[in-house]
Amino acid sequence: VHWMTPIPANIARPLIKGLGNASVVRDDTATRLFPDIHPIGYRMAVDLALDRIRQGEVETLWSDALISSQGDLPPVYLTTEQGMIMERRQITVNAPPEAVFRVFTGLGGKRGWLSLNWAWQLRGVLDRMVGGVGFRRGRRDPDEVRVGDAVDFWRVEAVEEGRSILLRAEMKMPGRGWLRFKAKPQADGTTHLVQTAFYAPKGLFGVIYWYALYPFHAIIFGNMAREIGRRAEMGE
Template sequence: MSRGLILVTGATGYIGGRLVPCLLEDGWSVRCFVRDAARLENRPWSDDVAVAVGDVLQPETLPEALSGVKVAYYLIHSLGSEGDFEERDRQAAENFARAAEEAGVERIIYLGGINPKSDKRSKHLESRLETGEYLRKGSVPVTEFRAAVIVGSGSLSFELIRYLTERVPLLITPKWVRTRTQPIAVRNVLQYLTSALDEPESTGRILEIGGSEVLSYQDMFRGYARARGLRRAILEVPVLTPWLSSLWVGLVTPLNARIARPLIEGLDNEVVVQDDTAARMFDIELLDYETAVRLALQRFARDKVETTWSDAFSSSADRRLVTRLEEDKGMIQERLQVNVKAPPSAVWAELNRLGGDNGWLYANFLWRIRGLMDLAVGGIGLRSTRRTYSHLREGDAVDFWRVEEARENEVLRLRAEMKVPGKAWLQYEINPVDESTTAVTQTAFFEPKGLFGFLYWWMFYVPHTFIFPGMLKELRRRAEAA
């Protein structure tokens, strides 16, 4: 028997996507509030939840989503957004608090950030704190958990530390490397979020949560290096501005500069638990930093990363996940087909390994050059990241692509998120010919915008004439060798 109905906003994000199965396991009924229901497809728990489609910035979509809800989790913020994200966060929180009050919701649980001792806060952290304030302006009691760096496979802060430490033998860092913080394991965060449902004393409280130790970012880099058996040197320099730091991070990690900058601006703030009420209120065994790192690395090694920071973000100005492909006049297409002496499942398995450290089948150095070109014009570049090494699902970010459609053994379609004058897709269709042969069709689609769009396509036409055939031939070779 269900214990009641819980609404989870931000269910496609890093924390929300991990919270949902925890709630289901504890006996709650769950409704996920998302902008696009397709982004929940292929989640292991997607058949066990109800889905409400809407947007907190569209208040008319909230009453139906909140109907019958006992407790609502508010896990929304605009780190990856452009423009006036603070105003959007304020408006979103106001809309949600008002709608929750009208729907008779008993409690809102919000995950924000620790208030630093300094009055000089980053815009991102200031917005997280303001969101809590605006949620509390309604009559529905709010439990606000405030955390610092969350350590777990796929978390934004952890990915920053992981990729910098893995890829750069000499870490050149600004003065914020000495800033103290209190990192907390993602499993401890989830324990706090779920335990609050059974702890009435947490209602209407602001609760700071952190791990078992206070560390500097320098300590965290070194702790990660120890966990990985790496030797890394750190050189502190006084002239690295947040802008320069974010560009550097964009070059060597999967984070593009736009997402990295507000995160880096906040690293100058000391975020340490000042009130240990949460640690005393809840019986939770807090993990130390290096244990949290090892657990995260184990999930990477087992290819069991449920969610990543990039699940929540679309890195282009168009925030829609799915743009249905239309073969219409003006759509440029490059189509190639090959017969593979292997079953559809073998082809599908190889397609699921595209991107990240696995590369793009052929001419990987040219893909890296294309990524640098994209970075140079303010795009995301080849961010070299994947949720897992061997499985793709709709909504996954794969380098500068987004998985738009993934039908097992049938179709894989990727939509480009790089800066292009138009819209671009790369699609693979798998069709069995007989018991031992599979036809694979590879199609590059481009919908140019204006004259420059056509010029752009023809500029890359010559490289396409050997890159695309090379990819298809290598796909055939790997599938037949499997």
């Protein structure tokens, strides 16, 4: 089960086994105890989940669940929550959040992605070969971003001025991906830079795709986070 979906097998297996049992409600105790809970059918539940993804509610659905359920996380953390694979990195930057925000919202275009730019360009070439948007779009403005902007093969889905940006991947791949940067101010004047890659794989190939590229992600995203911090501290 785990190889067909990112949901842990210890959760998915009992659910699948339970499908073989007829569930007939003959007692209304649960309804009386939990009057605000209204059961819905399978199709409606799936449609609701897909609508939330399409509406860009990724941050609320997965990243907040990751943080609230895990407490204090290590600098690098890989997990799955509600069917979403998440790779989260956090570093402390000796600069205000506004400086960190300026650096990560300036990524892409002529500035590049601060880590193995040749690999990003190669990914763009491969994307064009299979009919994707490629790496040629650049960005509308070198410094300013707004919701709906194209940034190379990403699309800006959400921006909180001075704090965070959420990018949705538009390259061809067996699943859907997002990349979020968040600058969290700390009491001592430093900033916690939180960089999270979200991936919703499509089928078995989607899961294989993620884990096959994970070693490259570890290098690219790790170097990117450190370089964002360095540039923010240098005031670049």
